[in-house]
Amino acid sequence: MAPSTSRPIAGAAHHQYSPRNSYVGTSPLARQAIARDLRDDVEDPRHPEASLEDGATGSEDEAASDSESSTVRPLKHQSSMGYSMTGSYHRPSFVASGPRGTVLSSLQLPDQNYLTKEEIERINNDERSLLRDNHMIPPKHPRRLSESSGHFTSRIGRQLSIRGDRRKSKHDEETAGTSQAGPADEPPSETTALLGDNQLPYGGEDTPDNIDRKWEAAVAAGKIQTSWQREAKVLGKYSRSLIVTFLLQYSLTVASIFTVGRLGKLELGAVSLASMTANIFGYAIYQGLATSLDTLCAQAYGSGRKHLVGLQFQRMVFFLWVITIPIGIIWLSASAILKHIIPEAKLAELAGLYLKVLLIGAPGYAAFESGKRFVQAQGLFSANMYVLLFCAPLNAFLNWLLVWKLKFGFVGAPIAVAVTDTALPLCLLLYVRFVAGRECWGGFTWRAFHNWGPMIKLALPGLVMVEAEFLAFEILTLVASYISTTHLAAQSVLSTITSITFQIPFPISIAASTRIANLIGATLSDAAKTAAKVCIVVACIVGICNITLLSTLRNYIPQLFTNDPDVIELVAKILPLCAAFQLFDALAANCGGILRGLGRQEVGGYANLFCYYAIAMPLSFSTCFVLHWDLFGLWTGPALALGLVALIEGIFIARTSWDHAVEEAQKRNTLT
Template identity: 40%
Template sequence: MRSYTTTGSNGVLNVTVIGDCPEEADEYTHLISKTTDRDSSISHGDGEYYEFEDGSKQLVLAEFWLLLRGSIPVILAYTLQNSLQTISVLVVGRISPEHLAIAAFSYMFAMCTAWLVALGGTTALDTLASSSFTGGSSKHDLGILLQRSFFILGIFYIPVAILWACSEPVFKLLGQDADLSRESARFLTCLIPGGLGYIYFEAMKKYLQAQGIMRPGTYVLLITSPINAALNYLFCYTFEMGLCGAPLATGISYWLSFALLVLYARFVAGHECWGGWSHKAFDNIGPLACLAFLGIIHVGTEWWAFEIVALAAGRLGTISLAAQSVIMTADQVLNTIPFGIGVAASARVGNLLGARNANGAARAANTAAWLSMLLGGVVLAILMGSRNHFAKIFSDDEGVVRLTADVMPYVALFQIADGLNGSCGGSLRGMGRQHVGAAVNIISYYCGALPLGIWLAFNGWGLKGLWVGQCIALYLVGFLEWAIVVLSNWNKEVDNAFKRMDPSERVEAGIMPANGSH
């Protein structure tokens, strides 16, 4: 039995290794020493005592607990983040079923466009920032990556804003009702200013998460969520702005969330890695832009499939569209669980790859998969238990409530697969393999399950047929991605993590000679 000690700024962390594996302890404690003074949800805490051996149950359980503690604040943050638009839908939905459908449809389109830039594009920071934090030569490299992401993601948002402003003919081209197309276009146009705030807020969260600071997003949203509810009610009813009041209120809430997160990073924790504005942010933008684009494709290939389902539901009638809107609004909230685990997993895997801990990264990825399936099972049980009353949260229409209850078993069934998809997708993003996840999604959704669901929907199954297809697709994606993660060469992934760093970082870290040769 060998003991190893690492000292963080807040205390001493003792790690006792049973057996002869000093390399594992050196790599493990190196990572913890990088995060021990930042956030206990990522570190094991100051002065805590652990005993483990390589491959032991104790080590796996310690990793399980670490990921659970890291995931909870992330899940809460994404739940609260989605609650901003969920509250908006609830406020507008009380006006009429038509307004409910318009608001839910508009936010779903926003999710598959601008929110996709935020949640998919910032996965580049999951890959680059987490490994740079533990493996980079300077802590200020992280601040440069954040600045670079502001610039690149802002550029990516421009075509989305143009699309929103011109979305009415697009919706008509997709076969949507003329009134729905017109009102949804108005709704999205009002949301354009707030979209950029959502993207920058997400980038700030990833900057802090790479440092192991997971909780500020939750703190900020606990403040802005009630403000958002008050603004939505004030704009829609008191100021009598109707449908347009909701996106304006929600957009203000997004910018307020971003501003509060910046203040947290400046005055509480996270400012050490900033280093000030630098022209280096405009150097070597290719890797981050490429990973951001692939991240958008990876996340988008799944979300676009759900958008196609929504478009198909619109052709099944108003009740089907309203029920689909209820289910999708709820699913966006529930999806925060697997997506939150995926974010925690990608940060953890990236940190461990940057710390040159191949075994630890593999263990973290597999542990995250089991954690996500466990939580997916819990969600499945809750949905099945509440399926007959669930839609009443959103609508009093009996037809909507009844149809939602009929479809809910299929939605509940895919929660386990959705969890596996979220966690393994997060691990792939931590490895910088967004393209692999995108390929799996394209094959699973578009080459089989999605066409099958649409065929079933218009051949007697209705809305249930669409969700049968989604259920099949998610199980295919989940187990394929897990197989890819399990079969990965993790030593090679460590090498790839350093190859993605800026050349100057690699030179200063002694990984690449100054003349640029390998």
Template identity: 45%
Template sequence: MSSPTDFDRDSVRIHAPSRNNRAPIDESFFEAECNHRTTNNENFFESEENRRTTTNESFFKAEGSGAGGKRPVYRTFSENTSTHPDFPISRVFTDADPFVISSEKSSSKGKYPKEEIFNEETPLIPNNGSGGRRPDEHVSWKRETQDIGRDTLPLILAALLECSLSTASIIAVGRLGTNELGAASVASMLANFTGYMIYYGLTSALDILCVREFDNGMHHLVSVHFQRMLYLLLIVTVPIIVLWSFAEQILPRILSDKEVAILAGRYLRIIAWGTPGFALFESGKRYIQAQGLYSASPYVLGICAPVNALLNWILVWKCGLGFVGAPIALTITDWLLPLTLFSYVYFGSHDDCWDGFTRRALKNWGPMMRIAIVNVAAVESESLVYGVTTLASSYIGTQALAAQTVLVTVTNIIWQVPYSLSVSTRARVSNLLVLGLGDAAWKACKVATSVAFGVGSLYLILLSLLRYPIAKILSRESEVIELVAQVMPLCATAHFVECLVLGVSGILCGISKQSEAGYLQTGMFAVVALPLEFGLAFGLGWSVWGLWIGALSGFCAILAAQCLFLYQTSWEKVVQQASESLSADSS
């Protein structure tokens, strides 16, 4: 574009006489016109500049006086809009140079945050001798507890509702008789160990991969990871369906009670047809949670859980189907879950990452498989402890099996709370490390451990005080109720230690040590828990007591190994590795 002083002679010639009455050209006319336009343009821009400067100065003076004359009010941007991981802070812009950046974590009581002046020579990463962390990085225990609680509560609600799906079946058939209660418990245990826990372990890889890509702004990669997991789950589902379909012929060769074995096999054969739906829901749930939408699962399960309970009541009792009505209800619910989740996301426009199906999801499965296999090993080892105790109790006697069924059912319900805390801790610590907030991440670790200790203590008290009412809910047999009440305090102690184990496990996964956490958990269960369970229960004849003493010993060994590993871990190296990982992902 030409400057205001440029002169276009053609534009002036239009004022000359017409062609028919053309007069001699007067050069002085053009010079006078040019000078006239130049003078007018210069005067215009000078007056405009003065007007804007005067207006801006008046504005800031007015704003400053309106705020008590201390400082003007500037427009700030929240820390979510920060474009650099080392500076998740508000940005304050003025017309002057250098500009001012102030921390969003300002204190109340009329004090303003400490300001730092940045100019062209300021390095992007501050050299403050603390691994890139800012000296004003302070997070209170109250704030961190609120943040972790805000993320954990929806997960707890969703986990409890999801756990209620199988619990409703056990309660529905538990009042049919001791054999039906034992068969439903054995079938649920085998379904968890050979199916559902595999899905949990595999999809938990999305908690790491999708969350990391979403925090880095790589939304299209979140969709790619989700598609890879879908394909993997569909492949894994095929052998699960085959195994459960023949459970009615396999279990009588394993369990001592043939009637319980046949009923359990029939239960598995029916629910096998709902596994594809459950796989779709579990992967979709992790995909949505990675985008920060933790409320989707409670909404979906809040609809499906009551429907499942109603179906159990109708099919088991109202229609007279008896025992087989429970697995039919669960199968219908397993397919209702993904349909409801899809409807919630699609019609609510809650998905920000879906980029369509792509062939890119068919390759480069290595990172996902490495994380998924370790997670499967970790959750399977914990599931194996309770699964083996249930199978082992069937060799002790029918009453022991029924009592163990009640204890394991309670375990599955209350396990959801510390597990949800572990998931939220993993995401919270990882996110803070990605942002370069090492001190805040360490504070989050301490808060999560304290919350886990509080939850475990609450379990220890409540289960010990309410052992008789809990036993009466799940069984009518007086001998079973008495045995459950005797073992419940030991079971509560094991859960107290397990809460701490899950809390520390979430920290290890948050600092990208999920492989080490999986190896520690699997190794200690195999070396300590299982041998003690069989040795005490059958070698010394301690029955159900021996099974739970072995489980408690295994949890104590895992907790000791985890604490020792964390003690030997350098936090400075953890922060540095998180920064290097972010730089590698960005490049």
């Protein structure tokens, strides 16, 4: 996803917030949808402020007052060279979660000419940190002249004086700040804090205007550099919450497999088969269709009419609930359908029972997928993590309670999932009501049942992309059912293990793409290249750790999922192959993240589709059934495909001109 470097036209506050200027959509369908909503909004008596034509009239004082109280901010002024990191800010990629997460990079999001307070603060912190590291502003805790020498005694004295310095009275701090504050027209020089007595953080130079001015000058002069240590720290900071979120979300599926696996291999295989069916003919459809909100909610938020975000959310919820009707028909008929596809009738019956119960939670899951976009459009990317921090442990507890404590047996697992799927949107609702995001809810409206056309058209590409990614691995489960029940149960365990390990490098790739895109948009090609190198090194470390873990514990990990000795033996036999491609898996994921940061996500998309469907699937089928390698043959295809994807993406990145990538980003900005 290319970084957006668009800027609003400079002018008065009321002009900047005018809907005709406050959003620039890359999708004509999205522009038409929002424009129609804005016209309808004028006629809505509940929003009298919308009576101003296009929001472009009214007093400047009122517009300025609105902008003061709003959490939305226009982008800061951009020089003609486009050096500000604010204009290049790239939000984290929108992702369809699942066993193999999908980055929806083919969907072009609107140019972000608005930012929330949190985003502006994050950007200012990034710019300030880089300026500090490059000695363009003083450090956060400046030293006195007597402490600036490198003598050992000075360093010891400085360490001993930390506690005393922290006990300075508020009066002393205010006095020191007043004595060092210079005239407004004489900002401190680059050496003032080091040579004087200024004890303010960053030498008192930590003001937005000063940071902007110094940043633009430093970038123009080519003085901004970064280091491996800094980029590793930033990558860890950006990715840690994503890793937690991905692991928590996937744990909703893992909990059922852990719990049911000990009932027997037949039950374990049935859960795997039911999960495959639910993913392909349910969850992937919900996630794919909900991707249109990534554009519509973001543009509605940028239009300045925040209640339109709630309108788009309502439309998608009602649409997905309508889609639940055909999905429900498939799930209710799953037993009869699967009996004609797989050879084991009992497996089909259990899988069908699982899906029938799971259908109870489908409306809740659909609402949660829409709700995630509702809060993400407002820059609230941690909301999902906080909800899962409660619901994931709840799901694990319910699985244990229903399956084992209350003796519900197999049917207890889908009941636990259905309850959790229903709890997810309710918890998100509580977050919006009591924490953040409420300002974008304008109440229920009948307008949510109109203007569905653009939303559906925008949703179809996302649906195709998510389904393509899900099918590549889920189809292996269906094929394994033709070998034997033992092989299907083993496939369930192997798929779960490799999916868990994937939840670490994949979030790192999302964080890396965001960081690289921001640096490229800010014309810092060398810094972006350094960030990419750090990303590759981190991917190698994660891959090697996964290889070591799966290889050394290959005889113990299967026992966490099942008690069946045949399944344990088969999993232990195939696990070294799964361990072998962990390095390729991590590299492929993070190379894809680098490509998204470069704005060349199509390279990774084509490489994945070609390697999975033209190479992996035919190879898996032939080695499994022609050469009779069985489950080992099934996993040979994906292992080779991941290696080829990593190789193709790696070669492309190695041959990429980072300066040319910066030029392309500037061209996109100019065209915008």
